[in-house]
Amino acid sequence: MLLGRVTGTVVASQKEPLMDGLTFLVVRQLGVDNTESGGYVVAVNAVGAGVGEVVMYASGSSARQTAVTQNRPCDAVIMAIVDTWEIDGETMYVK
Template sequence: MFIARVTGSVVSTQKVQTMTGHKLLVVEPYRLENAKRQSLESTGRTFVAVDTIGAGEGEYVLITQGSSARLTPETKTLPIDAVIIGIIDTVHIDKNSVYNRND
C-alpha cells in the first residue's frame, strides 16, 4: 500500500462491460520528504485507480496495486491494477504529524 492524493478523474464511455459504473480517479503518489521527514511530497508520477469508497479530489488516499487490487469484493472481477481502499485522516512519522485531514 502507499499514499496518494486524488488530483482528477477520468471519464471513459467505451470500456469493458465489467468496468461500467466504476469511478476512475487520477492519483499522484506521495512519499515522506527525505531531509526533515516532517511532510509528504509528490513523487511526480500520476496514474489511474478505481475508487471503491467515494474519494474526492484533493483527498489523500491509500492505494494498493497489482494482484492485491483485485482482492476486494468490489474489484475481484475487474481488470484493474490499482484501487483506492481508504481515505487518510492522519499520518504520523517518528511521533510527528506529517498530515492531518482537518488542518
C-alpha cells in the same frame, strides 16, 4: 500500499464491460513528507474518495480484492481515505 492525493478524474465511455459503473480517479503519489513525487496511477474508487483527498491505494492483484473490483481488469484501487500519518513521532498530515 502507497500514499497519494486524488487530483483528477478520467472519463472513458468505451471500455471493457466489467468496468462499467466504476469511477476512475487520478492519484498522484505522495512521499512520506507529504510532497508529490511525480508518479501517478489511475485507480478505481472503492471508498468514496473525492478530488483533493489523501488516500491509500493498493496495486496489482490486490487491487481486485474489493467488492467493486473483484475479477475485473483493475490493477489499482483506492482502499482507504487517510485521516493522518506520522513519521518519527512527527505528524506529517492531518485530514
